[in-house]
Amino acid sequence: MEIVILISFALLSLSMLLIFIRLLMGPTLPDRVVALELLATVIVAITGTYAIFTDRSSFIDVAIVVALTAFLAAIGFARFLERGGPRDD
Amino acid sequence: MMKPGTIILYTAARFLVPLQLLFSVFLLLRGHNEPGGGFIAGLVAAGAFTLYLFTFGSAVTRDLMRVDPRNLIGIGLFIGMLSVFPAVFQGQAFLTAQWWPIMLPGGTEIKLSTPLIFDIGVYLTVVGATMTMIIALTEAEER
Numbered sequence: 001m002e003i004v005i006l007i008s009f010a011l012l013s014l015s016m017l018l019i020f021i022r023l024l025m026g027p028t029l030p031d032r033v034v035a036l037e038l039l040a041t042v043i044v045a046i047t048g049t050y051a052i053f054t055d056r057s058s059f060i061d062v063a064i065v066v067a068l069t070a071f072l073a074a075i076g077f078a079r080f081l082e083r084g085g086p087r088d089d
Numbered sequence: 090m091m092k093p094g095t096i097i098l099y100t101a102a103r104f105l106v107p108l109q110l111l112f113s114v115f116l117l118l119r120g121h122n123e124p125g126g127g128f129i130a131g132l133v134a135a136g137a138f139t140l141y142l143f144t145f146g147s148a149v150t151r152d153l154m155r156v157d158p159r160n161l162i163g164i165g166l167f168i169g170m171l172s173v174f175p176a177v178f179q180g181q182a183f184l185t186a187q188w189w190p191i192m193l194p195g196g197t198e199i200k201l202s203t204p205l206i207f208d209i210g211v212y213l214t215v216v217g218a219t220m221t222m223i224i225a226l227t228e229a230e231e232r
């Protein structure tokens with residue numbers, strides 16, 4: 001059990017690193033927005049894994065709040081992209 | 090506003106807004122000794138209203154909130170101030186927590202307290218302040 005959780009943490013950290021590289025490189029603005037959304041999803045996954053790791057259920061609530069906020073942020077970014085406005089790709 | 094016909098957003102908002110408001114009340118009432126409390130609960134509730142705002146526009150959101158968010162700030166500060174006085178009447182220092190445990194029939198105990206009243210005040214203030222800012226920004230954008 002312990003080993004599985006550690007492997008999950010390692011893989012999630014690796015994916016976070018890859019997403020961060022995409023966020024920095026991202027040729028266009030939509031790429032960066034998608035990278036940010038994915039980053040939020042990975043944070044939710046890490047919080048969930050940490051809840052199993054520490055055996056405390058209160059981290060689940062943190063995961064819920066982060067997921068809801070990320071959904072809201074996705075809509076906000078989509079709104080911004082749809083309306084146009086100044087862009088610096 | 091968003092393009093008409095974004096059925097995914099409409100459906101998601103219809104389902105998520107009540108659930109998120111319920112979750113915010115859960116966070117508010119659980120606070121103090123457990124994770125939660127007025128501030129984060131207020132932010133979650135403001136998130137729910139913002140989702141509604143993004144979907145249906147600012148006029149409908151004002152209708153949904155019933156109260157002007159600016160009034161909510163004042164009401165919240167007033168409720169927060171009310172929680173100061175019970176300690177003074179007991180002859181203790183300002184803001185000392187007072188607990189009134191109540192036994193419900195069935196063996197459940199709820200602990201009512203002045204920190205709960207203060208948290209409700211913080212909740213209303215945070216919802217009011219956040220929604221005032223967001224609605225003002227959206228209306229400036231629509232004009």
